[in-house]
Amino acid sequence: MSSRVTRREVLHTAGLAAASALLGGRAVPAAFADPPPAAQPDAPRRPVLRIAHLTDTHVQPERKAAEGLAACLRHVQNQPDKPDLVLTGGDLVMDSFEATFDRTKLQWELFTRIFKDECGLPVEHCLGNHDIWGWNKSKSGATGDEPQYGKKWALEVLGLEAPYRSFDRAGWHFIVLDSVSPKDDGYIGQLDEAQMEWLRADLARLPAGTPALVVSHIPILAACVLSDPKGAAEKEGEWRVSGSLMLTNGRKIRTLFAERGNVKLCLSGHIHLVDRVDYAGVSYVCDGAVSARWWRGPYYECREGYGRIDLYADGAWEHRYVPYEWEAEKEA
Numbered sequence: 001m002s003s004r005v006t007r008r009e010v011l012h013t014a015g016l017a018a019a020s021a022l023l024g025g026r027a028v029p030a031a032f033a034d035p036p037p038a039a040q041p042d043a044p045r046r047p048v049l050r051i052a053h054l055t056d057t058h059v060q061p062e063r064k065a066a067e068g069l070a071a072c073l074r075h076v077q078n079q080p081d082k083p084d085l086v087l088t089g090g091d092l093v094m095d096s097f098e099a100t101f102d103r104t105k106l107q108w109e110l111f112t113r114i115f116k117d118e119c120g121l122p123v124e125h126c127l128g129n130h131d132i133w134g135w136n137k138s139k140s141g142a143t144g145d146e147p148q149y150g151k152k153w154a155l156e157v158l159g160l161e162a163p164y165r166s167f168d169r170a171g172w173h174f175i176v177l178d179s180v181s182p183k184d185d186g187y188i189g190q191l192d193e194a195q196m197e198w199l200r201a202d203l204a205r206l207p208a209g210t211p212a213l214v215v216s217h218i219p220i221l222a223a224c225v226l227s228d229p230k231g232a233a234e235k236e237g238e239w240r241v242s243g244s245l246m247l248t249n250g251r252k253i254r255t256l257f258a259e260r261g262n263v264k265l266c267l268s269g270h271i272h273l274v275d276r277v278d279y280a281g282v283s284y285v286c287d288g289a290v291s292a293r294w295w296r297g298p299y300y301e302c303r304e305g306y307g308r309i310d311l312y313a314d315g316a317w318e319h320r321y322v323p324y325e326w327e328a329e330k331e332a
């Protein structure tokens, strides 16, 4: 991921430089030079933070979804080198976008209970399209005047002040985006202007050497959208990708990231497939789905799982998609 210089090499070089300085910059006679370091294996490099990224949990009373999420959280925490932090990736509940008040209430109660009972790690949540209540007014029966309408319900349940924010941990800067914007009775993937301004300002405040990780529900850039037969397809000799699958102002965002240079890794969900795109110095990982095919077994190549990410002090990172033990309920 990055060229590695061992501590011993650094010390050795520093030692030579010091000796050289003492001798007024003259070449160091062989007898005064440090002996060459004995061959020793490098000490294993330790991450400064280990993360579990759980996206698309789609909790609902049916299809043993609650048991599935509990099994996933247990898997995360039973690792010998368990993560320090859980990041969620949105679509926390099965759906509230088109659901009635009562159905939405039931799903949030279930979600909250599982996290309370099963998760002993700190959690930072991200919102997905299915976590927005009632934007489809005809199906949900919402009027738009309810205090819980739209993103407010999820924010209240999750204890968040705003749908996007940033925070710092272990020398890394974390940016959680709100990637869902309204369009008619539905949505598109987009950061609105106010959020773009906020993102610009947030990155501008960041010291040059501070690495940043971005979480969004809808991918900023992903190749798997072309592989998902549900939303994108090769039609009449052209590739057409729905604006609901990938951020429609992704190019602007990627240009901003390239200008600032801090962002190393962007995590997303939404597609329920796993891929990684390296583009213009930033890596974009679409991280599968805890629920795989909405708790109906694997979704194409993607099994029920979560992302495990190790972050290093120098901005390097490692990602792995980790399937957990789970058997979906048999289809009737």
Ligand SMILES: [Zn+2]
Binding pocket: 056, 058, 091, 270, 271, 272
């Ligand atoms: Zn989803």
